[in-house]
Amino acid sequence: MEQLLDLFDFGPFFDNIDAILDGFWATIRLSIAAGILSLIIGIVLVSFRVSPVPVLRTVGTAYVNVLRNTPLTLVLLMCSLGLSDTLRLVFSEDSGVNYYWWAVLGLSGYTGAFVCEALRSGINTVPLGQAEAARSIGLTFSQSLRMIILPQAFRAVIAPLGSILIAMIKNTTVAAAASYAETAVVMKQFMDDPTFQGGALPLFIGVAVGFMILTLPTGFFFGWLAKRTAVAR
Amino acid sequence: MSKEANVLFDAPGPRARRRNNLLTAVSALLLLALVTVAALRMNDQGQFAWRLWKPFLNGDVWANLILPGLGNTLKAAVVASVLAILFGVVFGLARLSDHAWIRVPAGAVVEFFRAIPLLILIFLAFFVPNKVSPVIAETPFGTFQRVMVDTFGGIFGVEINAGVITVPAFAAVVFGLVLYNGSVLAEIVRAGVNSIPRGQSEAAYSIGLRKNGVLRLVLLPQAITVMMPAIVSQMVVLLKDTALGFIIAYGELLQAGFKQVPANYENNVIQAGIVVAVVYIAINMALSSVANRLERRSRRSRKTSAKTMGTGTGAPPAPGVSMAGAPGGP
Numbered sequence: 001m002e003q004l005l006d007l008f009d010f011g012p013f014f015d016n017i018d019a020i021l022d023g024f025w026a027t028i029r030l031s032i033a034a035g036i037l038s039l040i041i042g043i044v045l046v047s048f049r050v051s052p053v054p055v056l057r058t059v060g061t062a063y064v065n066v067l068r069n070t071p072l073t074l075v076l077l078m079c080s081l082g083l084s085d086t087l088r089l090v091f092s093e094d095s096g097v098n099y100y101w102w103a104v105l106g107l108s109g110y111t112g113a114f115v116c117e118a119l120r121s122g123i124n125t126v127p128l129g130q131a132e133a134a135r136s137i138g139l140t141f142s143q144s145l146r147m148i149i150l151p152q153a154f155r156a157v158i159a160p161l162g163s164i165l166i167a168m169i170k171n172t173t174v175a176a177a178a179s180y181a182e183t184a185v186v187m188k189q190f191m192d193d194p195t196f197q198g199g200a201l202p203l204f205i206g207v208a209v210g211f212m213i214l215t216l217p218t219g220f221f222f223g224w225l226a227k228r229t230a231v232a233r
Numbered sequence: 234m235s236k237e238a239n240v241l242f243d244a245p246g247p248r249a250r251r252r253n254n255l256l257t258a259v260s261a262l263l264l265l266a267l268v269t270v271a272a273l274r275m276n277d278q279g280q281f282a283w284r285l286w287k288p289f290l291n292g293d294v295w296a297n298l299i300l301p302g303l304g305n306t307l308k309a310a311v312v313a314s315v316l317a318i319l320f321g322v323v324f325g326l327a328r329l330s331d332h333a334w335i336r337v338p339a340g341a342v343v344e345f346f347r348a349i350p351l352l353i354l355i356f357l358a359f360f361v362p363n364k365v366s367p368v369i370a371e372t373p374f375g376t377f378q379r380v381m382v383d384t385f386g387g388i389f390g391v392e393i394n395a396g397v398i399t400v401p402a403f404a405a406v407v408f409g410l411v412l413y414n415g416s417v418l419a420e421i422v423r424a425g426v427n428s429i430p431r432g433q434s435e436a437a438y439s440i441g442l443r444k445n446g447v448l449r450l451v452l453l454p455q456a457i458t459v460m461m462p463a464i465v466s467q468m469v470v471l472l473k474d475t476a477l478g479f480i481i482a483y484g485e486l487l488q489a490g491f492k493q494v495p496a497n498y499e500n501n502v503i504q505a506g507i508v509v510a511v512v513y514i515a516i517n518m519a520l521s522s523v524a525n526r527l528e529r530r531s532r533r534s535r536k537t538s539a540k541t542m543g544t545g546t547g548a549p550p551a552p553g554v555s556m557a558g559a560p561g562g563p
Binding site: 003004006007050051052053054055056059065066068069070071072073074077078081082085086087088089123124126128130131135141145149159160162163166167170171172173174176177183184187188191192196197198200201204207208211212215216219220222223226 | 240241242243245249253256257260261264274275278280345348349350351352353356357359360361364365367368369371372374469473474475476477479480487491500502503506509510513514517518521550551552554
């Protein structure tokens with residue numbers, strides 16, 4: 001029976017804690033960069049999708065439909081194997097740096113499509129009467145956008161954006177397919193190692209707890225923020 | 234002009250129309266420039282060479298590589314969908330239970346699987362049994378383990394040899410997809426039942442139905458209509474996530490179309506990526522249009538007074554986000 005307890009021996013896990021923490025640090029760096037960039041891409045896309053210019057609307061819609069219906073694995077593989085390795089579009093001669101930025105770009109390009117849709121549905125929650133009232137008291141386009149519509153729309157999208165951010169943090173693991181060494185790659189290396197016999201279950205538990213430490217507080221924070229800023233209608 | 238634009242833009246007057254026309258021209262030119270730059274880059278690297286595109290007009294490539302891959306993708310998606318819906322209904326209803334000893338563990342399971350990445354779950358199924366089973370085989374549970382795998386493992390191709398369990402990639406992908414998407418579906422089921430107006434269950438109780446009857450005869454039939462679009466949207470997510478099988482070498486569409494085709498035909502990854510993406514997009518858009526049609530139909534119908542759950546982005550909020558205010562939350 002003691003052998004069963006050995007399955008939960010965290011010794012091998014803590015012996016390799018440096019490598020695992022390196023993996024999580026890579027995950028965090030990817031999450032932060034992709035989080036910021038995907039918000040920018042999402043804002044640009046949504047301004048395309050709601051603009052009065054038909055060409056931009058078509059481009060925005062096409063982008064969102066393509067990226068939302070393509071698996072993230074394929075998006076990231078196209079970035080690393082296709083655009084970087086085949087078309088030789090490289091950010092840096094250092095392959096680690098290059099794959100990092102391609103992972104950031106692929107992940108934010110994919111997440112940006114979801115951010116765009118969340119922002120668009122946020123704009124849709126603002127009743128038409130608000131915009132009409134703003135116009136009728138003589139506010140210009142930028143004034144009504146700045147003072148009436150965006151403040152209300154932004155509050156409505158905090159919770160969806162939080163969910164998208166959490167999904168994105170979890171999706172950083174897919175970058176394992178695109179030659180970027182983050183948590184999932186580290187985990188896979190240990191699991192492939194035949195000498196790492198006893199530590200398999202603790203490794204899974206440790207990685208799972210690590211991701212819960214990243215995702216759950218983010219979720220609580222956005223839930224709190226969304227509740228605090230909710231628009232009373 | 235589309236409806237959402239009305240909130241932002243008034244009907245354009247002569248000046249605004251002129252400006253819009255100018256913007257149209259400028260953006261069209263910019264777009265054209267972008268496409269040209271991309272095409273030139275492709276041309277520089279010889280990516281328009283016919284030999285790189287030709288394999289996709291070859292029937293054998295489709296018959297031997299891409300279509301079997303697509304078959305494996307659909308097989309994993311269908312098996313995982315069915316099991317995930319089962320998991321979702323069981324755990325979703327368990328979270329609605331009046332008994333804390335059912336509700337709390339079910340909630341913990343659902344929130345746990347939603348908080349960790351799907352790929353980590355797939356790794357759990359793919360790598361861990363192989364490492365753990367030899368140790369268990371040494372203990373009194375060894376026989377139990379062998380009997381369990383022999384009895385139930387066969388369905389998914391799980392094998393046990395001299396105490397060592399081997400999990401095939403298919404089973405690992407399905408395992409991950411079921412637990413993750415099942416947990417999301419559990420949230421959808423819970424939100425769907427909670428969205429039925431309180432008057433419905435009160436009326437059902439007042440005519441003498443018991444808990445079982447209220448749920449089975451009154452709440453669930455309405456909830457299913459309400460949550461159908463969200464469930465079908467989740468199937469799109471599930472189908473896309475089968476592509477994670479690529480990482481553990483499950484022979485699905487991405488593995489076949491994006492790895493084996495380029496390996497056999499002069500490394501045409503760009504071309505293969507485009508073709509595979511088109512296949513995925515076609516399937517997913519077809520599935521999404523089913524979801525949208527269901528949503529429109531259910532919004533039109535007068536069968537329930539509850540609001541239809543949309544097909545929009547990520548139906549249930551991520552763990553933590555919704556807990557504060559959600560009715561019946563932990």
